[in-house]
Every structure is written in structure tokens, then in C-alpha cells.
Amino acid sequence: MAVIQVQIVTPSGIVYNHRASRVIVKSIDGQVGILPGHTPIIVPLAIDSVRIERVSMDEENVIAVNGGIMEMRDNVCSIIADSAERARDIDVERAFSAKQRAEEILSKEEAVHNSKQQRRAEISLRKAINRISVSKHRKL
Structure with missing residues (x-):
């Protein structure tokens, strides 16, 4: 095989x-x-x-x-x-904190006017959501 x-x-x-x-x-x-x-x-x-x-x-x-x-x-x-x-190696609390930080940055008005800051926050948010999603596959 x-x-x-x-x-x-x-x-x-x-x-x-x-x-x-x-x-x-x-x-x-x-x-x-x-x-x-x-x-x-x-x-x-x-x-x-x-x-x-x-x-x-x-x-x-x-x-x-x-x-x-x-x-x-x-x-x-x-x-x-x-x-x-x-x-199994993902720190779920850290991932949720990163998600919250990214969402806070995106909700602020200055992020809308700063495309570089907005782009970084969007990437951070996607990474955090990915880590949270993958963490659900860990074996207990």
C-alpha cells in the first residue's frame, strides 16, 4: 500500500x-x-x-x-x-484573547481609516479563529 x-x-x-x-x-x-x-x-x-x-x-x-x-x-x-x-498544542485561552483583541481593533473607527492596521487585525482574527476551530479536534 x-x-x-x-x-x-x-x-x-x-x-x-x-x-x-x-x-x-x-x-x-x-x-x-x-x-x-x-x-x-x-x-x-x-x-x-x-x-x-x-x-x-x-x-x-x-x-x-x-x-x-x-x-x-x-x-x-x-x-x-x-x-x-x-x-493538542493550541492554547485556547490565548487564541480567544487574540480573537478579542483583533475584533476590538477592527471595531475602532481609526482602524477603518488605517488600511495597514485593519489588514493586520483581519489576519490576526483569521489566525485566531483558525486556531480555535482546530483546537476542537484535540483528543481528550
Whole structure:
């Protein structure tokens, strides 16, 4: 049975390195499903979750990825991300605090007039919402 070796790397180091039967990512153009033998591909990633169906266990791992790129070649799926967190490693309280801060900035009138500040707050909000969403997949 063919498998995919999945590696997720950030500037801080390796976040994930396991074998999988399927990987699902969200590129900036939409969702992409990767199976063993997939044609070589490189895609830019959106702020979203990466879902990985593990081979050795009958489970799915979910990782919050905040942008980056994915390359699939020779049954190796490499994801290089700005930051990434496994569901089990997410500090949910910190994610909710970041979400609240971003919403407060966006609600202020000066953010509407400062497009750079608004853009940063929107990205922070998307990252926080992604982390909160992925945290719901942690095993208890």
C-alpha cells in the first residue's frame, strides 16, 4: 500500500512528521486533496487547517497552519508554514484573547481609516479563529 510521508516545518522547526493515506489542505484557490501517487504540485496555502489521515492509526490529525506553501513530490508532502500548531498544542485561552483583541481593533473607527492596521487585525482574527476551530479536534 502506497503512503505519503507528511512533513510540516516552520521557522521554529519540525511540527509534524508522519505517514498518511490522505492529506487535505486549503490553498488560496480552494481545497486540495492529496493521495499517494499524486502528481507533483506546489501550492500556496491559506490560513486554515491541514487534515491528515494517519496510516498507522485509524485517526485524523488536524494542524492549524497560518499560510505557507505545500509541495507534493514522490509521495512526500512537505508543508513549509509561517507557523503551525497541532490541535493538542493550541492554547485556547490565548487564541480567544487574540480573537478579542483583533475584533476590538477592527471595531475602532481609526482602524477603518488605517488600511495597514485593519489588514493586520483581519489576519490576526483569521489566525485566531483558525486556531480555535482546530483546537476542537484535540483528543481528550
